[in-house]
Amino acid sequence: TIYLDNHATTRCDPRVVAAMLPFFSEDYGNAGSVGHGFGERAREAVDRSRQQIAAAIGASADEVVFTSGATESNNLAIRGVAERPRRRGDHLVSVQTEHRAVLDPLARLAARGWRVTLLGVEQHGLPLAGWLDPQKVAEAIQDDTCLVSVMLAGNEIGVVQPIAEIAAVCRARGVLLHCDATQAVGKIPVDVRSLGVDLMSFTAHKLYGPKGIGALYARGRDPVVRLEPQIFGGGQQGGRRSGTLNVPGIVGFAAAVGLCVEELESEAARQGALRDRLADAVLGSIAGAELCGPALDAKTPSGAPARLPNNLNVAFGDVDGESLMLAMPQLAVSSGAACSSTDPEPSHVLRALGLSPEQARATLRIGLGRFTTAEEVETAAALIPQAVAKLRGMGRT
Numbered sequence: 008t009i010y011l012d013n014h015a016t017t018r019c020d021p022r023v024v025a026a027m028l029p030f031f032s033e034d035y036g037n038a039g040s041v042g043h044g045f046g047e048r049a050r051e052a053v054d055r056s057r058q059q060i061a062a063a064i065g066a067s068a069d070e071v072v073f074t075s076g077a078t079e080s081n082n083l084a085i086r087g088v089a090e091r092p093r094r095r096g097d098h099l100v101s102v103q104t105e106h107r108a109v110l111d112p113l114a115r116l117a118a119r120g121w122r123v124t125l126l127g128v129e130q131h132g133l134p135l136a137g138w139l140d141p142q143k144v145a146e147a148i149q150d151d152t153c154l155v156s157v158m159l160a161g162n163e164i165g166v167v168q169p170i171a172e173i174a175a176v177c178r179a180r181g182v183l184l185h186c187d188a189t190q191a192v193g194k195i196p197v198d199v200r201s202l203g204v205d206l207m208s209f210t211a212h213k214l215y216g217p218k219g220i221g222a223l224y225a226r227g228r229d230p231v232v233r234l235e236p237q238i239f240g241g242g243q244q245g246g247r248r249s250g251t252l253n254v255p256g257i258v259g260f261a262a263a264v265g266l267c268v269e270e271l272e273s274e275a276a277r278q279g280a281l282r283d284r285l286a287d288a289v290l291g292s293i294a295g296a297e298l299c300g301p302a303l304d305a306k307t308p309s310g311a312p313a314r315l316p317n318n319l320n321v322a323f324g325d326v327d328g329e330s331l332m333l334a335m336p337q338l339a340v341s342s343g344a345a346c347s348s349t350d351p352e353p354s355h356v357l358r359a360l361g362l363s364p365e366q367a368r369a370t371l372r373i374g375l376g377r378f379t380t381a382e383e384v385e386t387a388a389a390l391i392p393q394a395v396a397k398l399r400g401m402g403r404t
């Protein structure tokens with residue numbers, strides 16, 4: 008099977024696995040243990056890894072809080088700000104096209120009395136479909152807004168949001184900005200200071216690292232961003248997130264981030280070219296097929312690329328995405344039919360772009376990755392049009 012679902016998760020790079028192995032059965036100490044070498048070696052590994060991960064995003068080590076993944080990081084950022092006893096107020100601003108790991112914590116807060124404004128995005132068919140105009144953020148901020156949360160890169164249509172511009176708007180109004188950078192870190196350059204974010208979530212398993220380990224960047228000065236902890240216990244990580252540190256996970260996370268930084272430019276160019284080739288084949292040979300999200304070469308008004316190089320999302324109009332997946336068992340892709348097995352609704356992201364439920368179901372999301380080869384792309388480029396033609400043929404009989 009050809010794996011083209013790298014937005015869902017990525018293969019753990021064998022070099023990452025090799026870096027992790029000693030920390031399972033040799034240096035297996037608790038990084039919180041004092042007075043023996045096992046604890047010291049674990050602590051040193053954690054410190055080194057924290058430093059490496061922080062450096063990769065332009066942060067300092069004390070600004071990185073390890074979590075179980077981006078879902079937890081998003082919860083810690085959003086609830087951590089909203090539930091602070093001393094806060095600016097009870098209003099939060101976010102976007103309709105965020106991941107469920109942002110929208111659900113916001114919905115829970117809304118059910119408990121907070122006010123949440125969800126902004127709309129540029130519509131399907133426009134060159135910047137899915138893009139959020141920073142002006143909308145400026146208009147949504149109120150005197151009691153405590154947090155704005157906007158993702159850096161979309162997990163369905165790969166749209167890259169103008170975070171630096173949004174951060175400038177937030178800073179001018181004294182409002183904190185959280186950014187879910189889960190799909191961006193390791194794929195495009197990410198620097199917390201040039202983005203101007205106060206809080207930023209990311210996770211290892213989307214960048215060829217292990218599952219179950221993520222991080223939240225929380226700005227440590229000018230001024231310090233204070234969070235209400237969400238998990239209480241042994242007081243690890245300065246009390247910001249209790250729990251024994253996942254040492255092998257943290258070591259793997261750092262190794263994975265390091266490889267991504269080293270290979271970022273060459274991989275973005277290589278995957279971008281393969282993605283463009285696949286897009287040409289699919290859009291060029293299937294009648295009625297349309298690109299979802301920003302144009303492949305779209306630039307934001309400030310001149311930045313508006314789409315992740317590894318993302319492709321296509322609407323077929325009359326061919327159901329799930330049926331299409333079943334017709335191509337050789338391809339591991341994802342459809343806009345349901346974003347998770349617990350959610351029977353068609354993709355809320357595609358719906359927010361203005362697609363009808365039927366149109367949103369008739370889509371495929373393709374995520375290329377480090378291990379995707381040119382041969383695999385050629386195979387996919389042949390299989391998808393064949394499968395669409397077959398299903399259309401069946402529909403007519």
Ligand code: PLP
Pocket residue numbers: 014015075076077078079106108158160161162187189190210211221
């Ligand atoms: N945010 C975005 C944009 C994602 O794509 C994902 C992945 O599913 C998450 C958050 C959740 O990440 P994790 O699986 O590490 O909890």
